[in-house]
């Protein structure tokens with residue numbers, strides 16, 4: 044089943060064109076790497092697909108529903124319930140401990156306090172940072188914050204994970220552990236993934252690769268450069 048679909052997505056920042064008409068289809072349980080040189084539009088595409096940034100024109104559909112026309116309330120409901128978002132630098136809430144940060148999406152979705160904390164601790168464990176549960180982000184390394192942010196992005200078991208350079212702040216081994224976890228969730232639970240990366244090693248974890256150049260799909264790119272992931 045096609046989970047996420049983009050058609051002729053165009054986005055500019057004032058006079059600067061960032062996306063010049065992107066088409067893609069992402070099937071359930073598939074991992075799409077979005078690659079290309081700096082400034083080619085990767086992050087902008089991820090933001091448009093995740094409903095964070097409205098495109099200027101074109102369509103983004105999630106499970107057939109128009110995301111680009113959805114209200115802010117509907118888009119934040121999707122982001123809270125069905126989407127997981129992970130950026131290069133975790134962006135944890137500085138006043139909350141790791142466990143509180145990870146439990147937050149569950150609490151916002153109406154989960155009970157004790158149950159949400161238990162689930163949060165479980166996910167911190169899967170990321171290998173359970174000992175940081177009661178630590179504030181300011182007392183953690185960048186890599187530790189990133190692992191907590193990954194736990195927070197995955198704790199709701201989203202249908203789609205949007206990840207922008209998720210391993211940028213991690214050493215090789217920890218990065219591999221995170222990517223292994225993500226691949227496992229795609230294979231076992233059918234989570235779909237949009238993975239923005241500069242790294243060929245990271246892109247190799249994906250089922251397909253969409254190569255962007257100057258805001259357009261590069262037809263000479265590697266992999267299934269039409270962006271169809273089936």
Ligand SMILES: Nc1ncnc2c1ncn2[C@@H]1O[C@H](COP(=O)(O)OP(=O)(O)OP(=O)(O)O)[C@@H](O)[C@H]1O
Nearest residue numbers: 056059060061079080081082083084085086087088
């Ligand atoms: N907030 C913004 N305001 C103005 N221009 C922007 C903004 N964000 C991005 N751009 C421009 O849009 C284009 C695409 O940027 P984007 O961040 O999507 O590229 P990217 O491929 O993710 O880059 P990088 O790999 O360096 O992170 C670039 O020309 C960039 O300068």
